[in-house]
Amino acid sequence: MQDRRQFVRSSIAVAAGGMTGLSWLPKLKAGELDVAPGHVRFSNDIEPLVQFLENTPRNKIIDGVLEEIRTGRSYQELLAALFLAGIRNVQPRPSVGFKFHSVLVVHSAHQASLAAVDQHRWTPLLWSIDYFKSAQESDVREGDWTMSTAPSSKLPEPTKALHSLDQALTRWDVEAADAAATIVARTASAGQILNLLAKHAARDYRSIGHKSIYLANAYRTLGVIGWQHCEPVVRSLCYAILNHTGDPNPANSDLKVDRVGRSNWERVNKMSKDWLSMTRKPTESATVAKELRTATPDQAADFVVQMINSGCHPESVYDGIMIAAAEMVSRQAEIVPLHAVTTSNAMRFLYRNVYDDRTRQWMLLQNAAMIPHFRESAEARGRLSDVDLLQLDPAADDSVGIENLFDLIGTDRKAAAESVLNLAQQSSVANRLIGRAREFVFLKGNDAHDYKFSSATLEDYYQIDPIWRSRYLAGCSYLLHGEGEETTSLAKRVLQLE
Incomplete structure (x- = not known):
C-alpha cells in the first residue's frame, strides 16, 4: 500500500487531471446503465460514476472512492458525479436547505480543497461524498424523490x-x-x-x-x-x-416575505444614473452597518438608495452589509446569523456577475433588506448580545499567537475575537491565520455549515476593503473551530493513510 507521501503526490496529479477512463467500473451488460423510466439520465461519460456514488452503501463509499483516487480517478469527474448525484436524488423541498445541503455545499468544499495544503487536499471531497450518502438516506425516508426526465412537450421556441x-x-x-x-x-x-x-x-x-x-x-x-x-x-x-411550501401562490398573494423584493424594483428607479461613478469612501461602510442594526427591510433599502444618491460607492455599501452580517454572528453565534454571512456572500457574487444594471442595483437593495430579515429571525430565537463590532478593541496581550489563538476559540469567544482583530491587522499573519482556520475545518468540521460558512468568510475577507477586513474576520471568528474540539473520524482516517 502507498505511504501517505506517495498518496499525497498522486492526489496532486489526480487533482490536476489524472486518468479519466472508466475501466475501474465492473463490466456492465447492455441496459444495466439505464435509469428507471421517467427519471433524468445524465450523459454517458458521467452516468456510470454517478450510479457508483448512488448505489454504493454508505459504509463502503469512502473505501470505494479512495481506491479510485489511488488508481487515477479524476478529481473533476468525482466532483461532477457528486454534484449530479445530489441533484438527481435529493429534493429541495420542503425547504432549500436541510438534506439539500449535500448539493449546496459542493462548491464550498471545492473552495476548501483548492486552499488546502496537500495533506488535506482530498478531505473536503471525501467528506462531501459521505454527506451526500447521509442526505440520500434522508430523502429515501421522506418519499424517495428522484428528478424526472426533461419534458418533451409544451416546449417554447x-x-x-x-x-x-x-x-x-x-x-x-x-x-x-x-x-x-x-x-x-x-x-x-x-x-x-x-x-x-x-x-x-x-x-x-x-x-x-x-x-x-x-x-x-x-x-x-x-x-x-x-x-x-x-x-x-x-x-x-x-x-x-419556485419552492413556497406552506404559502399560497405568491404571484396571487401579498405576503410579507415577498413585499420588499417587489418594492425594491420601484426603488431602483430612484437611484442615480451615475451610481457607479462615485469615489469609494470606506468610512461610509460603518454608517451602513450601524443603520442595519435597527432598520426594517424597507428602511434598509431606502437608506441604501439615499447613500448611493449622496455619492456613496456601491462597494462601500456592500462592505457595510458584510460587516453587519459578521457583527450579527458575534452577537448570536448560531445558525441564523451564520446564514446572514453565507447569503451575503452568495448575493455579492450574483451582484458582481449579472450584467444588467437594474438587476445589479436591485441585488444591492435586496441584500441590504435581507440583513434585517435575518436579524428579526435571530431575535425570535433568542436575545442578541450587545457586542459592537465597530468598537471592538484589539487584544492588549500580544502574547496570543496563532497557535494559542485556536486554544482560545471555543473557550472565550470574545477574547478570541479581540486576538483575531490584533493578529489580522498584519497581512502576513492574517494569511497564516486563515490557513490555520481552514485546517481546523478539515479536522473538526462535521456539518455542511462548517464548509459553507468558512469558505464564504475566508473568501469575503479578501474582497472587503482592508480597513474592515480584520473586524469582519473577528466577528466571524465566533463560529470558527478551536483546538479543543474533537477531530472527526474521517479526518483521522485520511491523515493515517499509509
Whole structure:
C-alpha cells in the first residue's frame, strides 16, 4: 500500500487531471446503465460514476472512492458525479436547505480543497461524498424523490425560451418553468441564465437565503465541472427557486416575505444614473452597518438608495452589509446569523456577475433588506448580545499567537475575537491565520455549515476593503473551530493513510 507521501503526490496529479477512463467500473451488460423510466439520465461519460456514488452503501463509499483516487480517478469527474448525484436524488423541498445541503455545499468544499495544503487536499471531497450518502438516506425516508426526465412537450421556441422562463418564474408555475428551463439550458449563454435566475432566486426570504446560495454555488460549480452538465442543474435551480411550501401562490398573494423584493424594483428607479461613478469612501461602510442594526427591510433599502444618491460607492455599501452580517454572528453565534454571512456572500457574487444594471442595483437593495430579515429571525430565537463590532478593541496581550489563538476559540469567544482583530491587522499573519482556520475545518468540521460558512468568510475577507477586513474576520471568528474540539473520524482516517 502507498505511504501517505506517495498518496499525497498522486492526489496532486489526480487533482490536476489524472486518468479519466472508466475501466475501474465492473463490466456492465447492455441496459444495466439505464435509469428507471421517467427519471433524468445524465450523459454517458458521467452516468456510470454517478450510479457508483448512488448505489454504493454508505459504509463502503469512502473505501470505494479512495481506491479510485489511488488508481487515477479524476478529481473533476468525482466532483461532477457528486454534484449530479445530489441533484438527481435529493429534493429541495420542503425547504432549500436541510438534506439539500449535500448539493449546496459542493462548491464550498471545492473552495476548501483548492486552499488546502496537500495533506488535506482530498478531505473536503471525501467528506462531501459521505454527506451526500447521509442526505440520500434522508430523502429515501421522506418519499424517495428522484428528478424526472426533461419534458418533451409544451416546449417554447428557442428564441422565446428566456422570456417564457421569466414569465413562468414570475407566475410561480413549476410545469411551465421546467419546460422553459429545458430549452434555456440548451440554447442560452451562462451569463443569460445567471442574469435571469438571479432576480428570482433573490426575490424572497424563504429558506433563509438558500435559493441565492444555490444559484451562486451551482453557477460556480458548473464552471469547474463543465457547462455540458447544465440542463439538469438549471431545471433543479428553477424547481428550488419556485419552492413556497406552506404559502399560497405568491404571484396571487401579498405576503410579507415577498413585499420588499417587489418594492425594491420601484426603488431602483430612484437611484442615480451615475451610481457607479462615485469615489469609494470606506468610512461610509460603518454608517451602513450601524443603520442595519435597527432598520426594517424597507428602511434598509431606502437608506441604501439615499447613500448611493449622496455619492456613496456601491462597494462601500456592500462592505457595510458584510460587516453587519459578521457583527450579527458575534452577537448570536448560531445558525441564523451564520446564514446572514453565507447569503451575503452568495448575493455579492450574483451582484458582481449579472450584467444588467437594474438587476445589479436591485441585488444591492435586496441584500441590504435581507440583513434585517435575518436579524428579526435571530431575535425570535433568542436575545442578541450587545457586542459592537465597530468598537471592538484589539487584544492588549500580544502574547496570543496563532497557535494559542485556536486554544482560545471555543473557550472565550470574545477574547478570541479581540486576538483575531490584533493578529489580522498584519497581512502576513492574517494569511497564516486563515490557513490555520481552514485546517481546523478539515479536522473538526462535521456539518455542511462548517464548509459553507468558512469558505464564504475566508473568501469575503479578501474582497472587503482592508480597513474592515480584520473586524469582519473577528466577528466571524465566533463560529470558527478551536483546538479543543474533537477531530472527526474521517479526518483521522485520511491523515493515517499509509
